[in-house]
Amino acid sequence: MVDLASALSEAASSGAIRVEEAGLCGMVTIRGDLTDATFTDAVQAATGIRAPAERGMERVGANALLWMSPDELMLTCDHDAAGDLVGKLESALAGQHHLAVNVSDARAVFRLSGDDGAVRDTLAKLTPADMSVGACPVGAVRRTRLAQAAAAFWFEAEGEAMVVCFRSAAGYVFELLKTASASGAEPGYFAGD
Amino acid sequence: MLILTCPYCGVACDETELAPGGEAHLKRFGPGSTDEEFEGYLFQRENPRGVHFERWRHAYGCGKWFHAARDTVTMEVFGTYSAQVTEPPEEIRAKISAKHPGWSWREFS
Numbered sequence: 001m002v003d004l005a006s007a008l009s010e011a012a013s014s015g016a017i018r019v020e021e022a023g024l025c026g027m028v029t030i031r032g033d034l035t036d037a038t039f040t041d042a043v044q045a046a047t048g049i050r051a052p053a054e055r056g057m058e059r060v061g062a063n064a065l066l067w068m069s070p071d072e073l074m075l076t077c078d079h080d081a082a083g084d085l086v087g088k089l090e091s092a093l094a095g096q097h098h099l100a101v102n103v104s105d106a107r108a109v110f111r112l113s114g115d116d117g118a119v120r121d122t123l124a125k126l127t128p129a130d131m132s133v134g135a136c137p138v139g140a141v142r143r144t145r146l147a148q149a150a151a152a153f154w155f156e157a158e159g160e161a162m163v164v165c166f167r168s169a170a171g172y173v174f175e176l177l178k179t180a181s182a183s184g185a186e187p188g189y190f191a192g193d
Numbered sequence: 194m195l196i197l198t199c200p201y202c203g204v205a206c207d208e209t210e211l212a213p214g215g216e217a218h219l220k221r222f223g224p225g226s227t228d229e230e231f232e233g234y235l236f237q238r239e240n241p242r243g244v245h246f247e248r249w250r251h252a253y254g255c256g257k258w259f260h261a262a263r264d265t266v267t268m269e270v271f272g273t274y275s276a277q278v279t280e281p282p283e284e285i286r287a288k289i290s291a292k293h294p295g296w297s298w299r300e301f302s
C-alpha cells in the first residue's frame with residue numbers, strides 16, 4: 001500500500017487568522033468546450049453537478065465544480081474519490097473532444113479561516129486581485145498569483161477561503177500565508193467591510 | 194498600474210497577472226517576402242505617445258491571449274478584445290475617436 005501524504009502534512013499557523021494545509025484533497029482537471037451543452041451535460045451526468053457560471057462554482061455535498069477558464073473546470077472531491085470520478089467522466093465524455101485528469105497529488109490546498117475581513121486582508125497582502133466582498137463574493141473563483149506563485153482561491157463561506165497552488169510551491173505559499181497573517185501585522189483594511 | 198479586463202474570463206487583471214506580448218496586429222512576412230518586408234516584420238515597431246494596440250496573455254489566469262487598446266500617455270484603457278481578429282473592432286475604434294478625433298495607428302484610424 002502506498003503511503004499517501006500531502007505536501008506539508010497539514011501544517012498550520014494561528015495568527016490573525018488560522019492557516020491550515022487541508023491535507024489530502026481530490027482534484028480533477030476537466031477541459032472541453034463549456035459553451036457546448038453536449039459537453040456540460042456529460043460533465044453533469046458524471047459528477048451530478050451542473051456546470052458553474054463564469055468564474056463561479058457549484059457544490060453538491062463533498063464535490064464541487066469550479067470555473068477555471070472558458071474551456072476548463074476543476075472538480076474538487078475527496079482524495080480517494082478522484083480516480084472513480086475520472087472514470088465516470090471518461091465514459092460520459094467518450095467520443096467528445098475533452099480531457100479529464102486526476103491532478104490531486106500535483107496540488108496543495110490551504111484553508112484560511114477566521115474573521116472575514118482578516119482573511120481578505122491576508123490575501124490582499126499577496127495578490128493584486130480586489131479582495132472586497134463585492135469583487136470577490138462567496139462562491140466566486142479567482143485565479144491569480146500569491147506573491148510569485150500561481151494560485152486560485154474562493155470563499156466557501158464568510159470567513160472561510162480555500163487556496164490552491166502547485167504542490168511544488170506549497171512550502172513557499174504556506175510561508176507567505178503565515179507571514180501575511182502574523183499577529184500584530186493586521187492592516188484592518190477589510191475589517192467591517 | 195495598468196488594469197486590463199480579460200475578454201475571455203472577465204477578470205480585471207492587474208498588469209502583473211499578465212504576460213506582455215508586444216505590438217498587436219503584426220502581419221507576418223516569411224519566405225518569399227522582400228528583405229524590407231521581412232525586416233519590418235521582425236524589427237519595425239510602433240512606439241507612440243498616445244493610442245496604441247498591444248497583445249497580452251492572461252498568464253496567471255485563464256491563459257488566453259487577447260488584444261488591448263490603450264493610451265500610453267494617460268494609461269487610459271479603451272478596451273480589450275478577442276485575439277481572433279486581424280484589426281481593432283469598430284466599437285473600440287469609436288471609443289478612441291471619441292477621445293482622439295482623427296487618430297491613426299499604422300493603417301488603422
Ligand SMILES: [Zn+2]
Binds near residue numbers: 203256
Ligand atoms: Zn482570462
